[in-house]
Amino acid sequence: MVKITKTxxxxxxMLEEDSRVQEKEIAKQCKLSKDSIRYRIKRLExxxxxxxxxxxxxxxxxxxxxxxxxxxxxxxxxxKEDLIKFAEKKKETFTIYESIGEWDLCVTxxxxxxxxxxxxxxxxxxxxxxxxxxxxxxxxxxSKVYNHKMFLKDRKNKTKKIFGPKTDYxxxxxxxxxxxxxxxxxxxxxxTLANKFNKSHITITNHLRRLIAQDIIYPRxxxxxEKLGLKNYKLFIEVSEYxxxxxxxxxxxxxxxxxxxxxxxxxxxxxLEVEILTKEYKEVEEITRxxxxxxxxxxxxxKLFVISKEQFYxxxxxx
Numbered sequence: 001m002v003k004i005t006k007t008x009x010x011x012x013x014m015l016e017e018d019s020r021v022q023e024k025e026i027a028k029q030c031k032l033s034k035d036s037i038r039y040r041i042k043r044l045e046x047x048x049x050x051x052x053x054x055x056x057x058x059x060x061x062x063x064x065x066x067x068x069x070x071x072x073x074x075x076x077x078x079x080k081e082d083l084i085k086f087a088e089k090k091k092e093t094f095t096i097y098e099s100i101g102e103w104d105l106c107v108t109x110x111x112x113x114x115x116x117x118x119x120x121x122x123x124x125x126x127x128x129x130x131x132x133x134x135x136x137x138x139x140x141x142x143s144k145v146y147n148h149k150m151f152l153k154d155r156k157n158k159t160k161k162i163f164g165p166k167t168d169y170x171x172x173x174x175x176x177x178x179x180x181x182x183x184x185x186x187x188x189x190x191x192t193l194a195n196k197f198n199k200s201h202i203t204i205t206n207h208l209r210r211l212i213a214q215d216i217i218y219p220r221x222x223x224x225x226e227k228l229g230l231k232n233y234k235l236f237i238e239v240s241e242y243x244x245x246x247x248x249x250x251x252x253x254x255x256x257x258x259x260x261x262x263x264x265x266x267x268x269x270x271x272l273e274v275e276i277l278t279k280e281y282k283e284v285e286e287i288t289r290x291x292x293x294x295x296x297x298x299x300x301x302x303k304l305f306v307i308s309k310e311q312f313y314x315x316x317x318x319x
Contacts, residue, residue: 001229002047007032009151011040012049015221017147017158019053019186051222054312055182058162059094059110061169061216066094066140067117068266069124070305071105075131080104083128088313092120098309106305108140138268145218149258150230150277159255162218163264169214174199174207179217182208183314186219230277233284234305237272237291239298246298247271253294257287270303 004012007030014021014029023034023041030037044050060066073080080098087093087107097106111117117137125132145160171179177197181188190208194201211217225232237250247265254260254274262275278284288302 002049002227004044004049004228008040008044011037011044012221012223013147013151013155015041015050015053016151016223019055019219019221047227048224049227051224053185053187053219053221055179055186056162056218056220056312057179057183057314058215058218060163060165061167061214062171063166063168064110064112065114065117065166066108066110066163067114068106068108068138068140068268069121070103070136070138071107071132072102072134073104073128073131074133075128079128079131083124086124086127088311090120092116093313095313096311097305097307100306100308101304103136103305136269138266138270141265141267143262143264146255146261146263148261148277150279153258160218162215169216171216174203175211175216178204178207178211180314182211182217182219183312186217225277229279231279231281232307232310233276233278234307235272235274235276235284235288235291236270236303236305237274237299238270238301238303240300241298242271246295250291250295250298253291259283259287 010030011026014026023037027034027037041050071083073083083105084096084098087096090109092109092111094108094110095106096108098104099106109117109120111120121137140163142161143163145162147155147158149155174197178193181193181196190201190204193199193208194204197204212219239246250272251263254263254272257276259276259278260274261277262273264273264275265271266273276284276287278287284304288304291299291302
C-alpha cells in the first residue's frame with residue numbers, strides 16, 4: 001500500500017473532481033508552490049496511484065441510450081477473455097467491468113435504440129450463450145457522482161448528475177477531435193491542443209468550455225484505489241414496496257455516507273446501483289445491514305458486485 005500525506009489527499013481529491021484543474025489552484029489550496037505540486041503529482045503517477053487522465057463522454061446528450069448487461073459465466077478464463085475482446089471491438093461499448101462474486105462481467109453500451117442492443121446481445125448469445133449461466137439487462141436512467149470522503153473527511157459535498165435524459169446535441173468536427181483528445185489525456189494544455197489542430201488557443205478554450213458546460217464530457221482522473229488501501233464495491237438494491245418518496249429517502253441515506261461516490265438509477269431487476277469505497281469489508285456489511293434496518297419494508301435484497309478491473313472506451317465517437 002502506498003502511504004500518502006494530507007497534501008496528497010488534497011491533490012487527489014481535486015484531480016478526482018476535475019482532471020483539468022490547474023496546478024496554481026491546487027497550489028493555492030495546499031499553500032505550496034506550483035513546482036512542489038507538479039513534483040507531488042508526478043510522484044503519485046510514478047507510484048501508480050494516478051493511472052491516467054481521461055474523460056467520460058455522455059452519449060445520452062447525443063440521443064443515445066445507456067444500457068448495461070451483467071453476465072455470470074461458467075467457463076475457463078479464456079472464454080471470458082474472448083468475450084471481453086469481442087466487447088472491446090464494438091463501437092457501442094462504453095465500459096467493461098470484471099468482478100468477483102455473483103457476476104463475472106458487466107458491459108455497458110450506448111445504443112440508438114433497444115433494437116440495436118438486441119442485435120448485440122444476440123451476437124453474444126450465439127457465440128457464448130452456452131457458457132452464460134445467468135444474465136441481467138438494465139437501462140440506465142441517471143447517474144449521480146458524489147465527492148466521497150475517503151481521502152478528506154472535510155471535503156465539500158458536491159454532486160454531479162450525468163447520463164440523464166436524452167438530448168440531441170450535434171458535435172462538429174473540432175468538437176469530436178477534442179473529445180477524443182480528452183479521452184486520451186484530459187490534462188493536455190490548451191496550447192498543446194491548439195498546436196495539434198492548428199487553431200487559436202481562444203478557439204480551443206471556447207470549444208472545451210462549451211463541451212464541459214453542456215455536460216458532454218467530464219474530465220476525470222483514474223485512481224488506483226487499491227494502492228491506497230481502498231476497495232471498490234457496487235451494491236445492487238432490489239426493492240418491494242417502492243415509490244418516489246421511498247427512493248428519495250434511500251438516496252438521502254446513501255448520500256450521507258462518506259463512502260458513496262456514485263448512485264445509478266436503473267430500470268431492471270434492481271432499482272439502484274451504488275458504488276462505494278471502503279477500507280475493510282466489514283464497512284460493506286455495516287452499510288448493507290443499516291439499509292435493511294432502515295428500509296425493512298422497502299428493500300427486498302442487496303446484492304454485491306466486487307469490481308476487480310474496469311476499463312473505459314472511446315465508444316461511438318471514435319467511429
